[in-house]
Amino acid sequence: MNFAFLRRSLLVAAAITLAGGAFAQAWNDQDTGALDVIYVPTPHGVVKRMLELAKVGPDDIHYDLGSGDGRIVIAAVKDFKAKKGVGIDLDPQRIREANDNLAKAGVGDRVTFLRQNIFETDFSEANVISLYLLSTLNLRLRPTILKMRPGTRIVTQSFSMADWDPEHKESVEFNENGYPGTRTVYLYIVPAQVEGKWTMADGAQTIALDLKQQFQRVSGIFVIGGKPVTIKDGKLTGVNFEFTVEVDGKPVKYEGKVEGNIITGTHWTAKKAS
Numbered sequence: 001m002n003f004a005f006l007r008r009s010l011l012v013a014a015a016i017t018l019a020g021g022a023f024a025q026a027w028n029d030q031d032t033g034a035l036d037v038i039y040v041p042t043p044h045g046v047v048k049r050m051l052e053l054a055k056v057g058p059d060d061i062h063y064d065l066g067s068g069d070g071r072i073v074i075a076a077v078k079d080f081k082a083k084k085g086v087g088i089d090l091d092p093q094r095i096r097e098a099n100d101n102l103a104k105a106g107v108g109d110r111v112t113f114l115r116q117n118i119f120e121t122d123f124s125e126a127n128v129i130s131l132y133l134l135s136t137l138n139l140r141l142r143p144t145i146l147k148m149r150p151g152t153r154i155v156t157q158s159f160s161m162a163d164w165d166p167e168h169k170e171s172v173e174f175n176e177n178g179y180p181g182t183r184t185v186y187l188y189i190v191p192a193q194v195e196g197k198w199t200m201a202d203g204a205q206t207i208a209l210d211l212k213q214q215f216q217r218v219s220g221i222f223v224i225g226g227k228p229v230t231i232k233d234g235k236l237t238g239v240n241f242e243f244t245v246e247v248d249g250k251p252v253k254y255e256g257k258v259e260g261n262i263i264t265g266t267h268w269t270a271k272k273a274s
């Protein structure tokens with residue numbers, strides 16, 4: 001079998017999936033090397049909305065994995081005032097374009113473009129990540145992303161994170177140089193890890209918590225006075241944890257912040273059982 005031909009065919013299929021047949025011809029002229037996905041830029045209006053949804057600001061370090069001509073990283077630093085931006089792309093042509101665009105943007109002191117493979121890059125310093133790749137590539141990155149600092153925001157374009165539900169999803173309309181269209185944008189927030197057994201002190205009461213976690217959703221049992229109660233609406237938004245239990249026929253909402261093995265609530269604390 002001709003593997004080079006097979007690889008080219010797969011990338012053309014990816015091009016068509018990404019943005020329609022109009023981009024496939026453009027791809028034919030590129031030397032894709034070992035790229036996992038071809039270059040298709042995110043329309044500028046969609047870039048703006050992605051960065052708005054991620055609430056990028058002066059405390060943020062933003063990485064675009066597969067950064068193309070650098071537009072998302074440059075906008076994060078220039079227009080949204082992120083303190084640092086890093087773009088990673090394997091294609092030297094894209095890195096050259098990104099550096100040319102950076103020189104024009106005048107934020108070169110806070111932005112770097114690196115020619116690296118996203119699957120071999122340490123991006124753990126980021127607290128905002130943008131991705132316009134493919135579903136399969138998002139899934140390959142997902143385990144690494146889920147180990148990042150809780151609260152890290154991930155915005156993806158066109159492709160989701162499969163069974164990890166987004167915090168927010170919306171269709172963004174654009175009109176780029178006379179070409180109108182719509183792109184779906186997804187926002188994810190890395191949840192803290194709470195799965196396991198906890199001992200909770202709420203005033204004079206000691207409560208046992210046994211938690212199960214699926215991404216940001218939390219279920220489990222709350223044992224008070226020897227009586228097990230099912231946890232409802234358990235949810236993590238980064239380090240912020242909330243759940244509801246029914247005690248004496250009334251719903252009681254608990255809210256706290258997770259810091260490693262401690263959860264601190266307004267009138268309660270919980271410690272992870274060792």
Ligand SMILES: C[S@@+](CC[C@H](N)C(=O)[O-])C[C@H]1O[C@@H](n2cnc3c(N)ncnc32)[C@H](O)[C@@H]1O
Nearest residue numbers: 036037040041042066067068089090117118132
């Ligand atoms: C669909 S484009 C997105 C470009 C940019 N993020 C945007 O939204 O405008 C995907 C980019 O990923 C790059 N790429 C593909 N495989 C890669 C890999 N394994 N490591 C780094 N970059 C890669 C391509 O060169 C391309 O520029």
